[in-house]
Amino acid sequence: MQTEPLLIGIVDDHTLFRSGLANLLAEFAEINVLFQATNGVDMQKKIAQHPEVQIILMDINMPVMDGYAATKYVKKTHPSVNVLALSMHEDENAIIGMLKAGAGGYILKGSTPTDLVIAIKAVKEKGFYINEMVSGRLLFSLKQDEPKPLITEKEHIFLQHCSTELTYKEIADLMNISPRTVDNYRESLFAKLNIKTRTGLVVYGIKHNLIKI
Known part of the structure; x- marks a missing residue:
């Protein structure tokens, strides 16, 4: 029995990339591109016309309204819609920012069409996708029924600071501890959570829900 195609929106300010991506995805029977938008403001109009959209492929850096603001808008007004961030580079701050805004994952723009479809399906089925920048074992540790490793109060504070753009040295200064102690917190959490x-x-x-957004 043939399943219904996934309904996709593409938001990117580069016309050639956006159109090319739509054409590539059109080759997959399981994908149906409902709309294309040039930025977050344009997306608001398109999503109002196509409320049935299931997944939005979201560029990060765009004029007028960027991917962070656009993702927050989607998750606030259409919480059932999943967002997959499109990133040109493996920029930790940008990726963290998109995840905090509500994106279910990210994929590099240089990925193959097949990898992109895999990511789209993962976001739809699991609500979450991440590439090899994060340990593959992270997905295992993220299962809601897994017992949570014991995290100390100081490690929790350090974890909260990790979601900012502060360097590890700046985190040490803010917590009034030595850089070596920060290193210890980081390595301890890496070991406890199987994260790299x-x-x-x-x-x-x-x-x-350990980090306040």
């Missing part, structure tokens, strides 16, 4: 990167820590914190 700062982005992974923030994703875990968001998913388990």
Whole structure:
């Protein structure tokens, strides 16, 4: 039995990339591109015309209304719609910002069409997708029925600061501790959570409501 195609919106200010992406996705029977938008403001008009959209592929850097604000708008007004961030580079701050805004994951613009479709399906089915920048074992640790590892109060404070643009040294100064102690908190959380990167820590914190957004 053939399943219904996934209903997609594409928001990107680069016309050639946006149109090319739509044409590539049109080759997949399981994908139906409902609309294209040039920025967040344009997206608001398009999503009002196509409220049945299920997933929005969202560029991060756009004029008028960028991906962060546009994602927040989507999650506030259409909470059932999933957002997959499109990133040119593996920029931790940008990715963390999109995840905090409500995106279910991100994928690089240089990915293959097949990888993109895999990401789209993952976001639709699981509500979450991330690439190899975060440990693959993170998905296992994010399961809601998994027991949460014991995180100390200081580690919790450190985790909250990790979701900002502060450097580790600036976090140490803010917490009035040594950079070495910050390193210890980071390595302890990496070990407890089976995570390898700062982005992974923030994703875990968001998913388990440990980080205030």
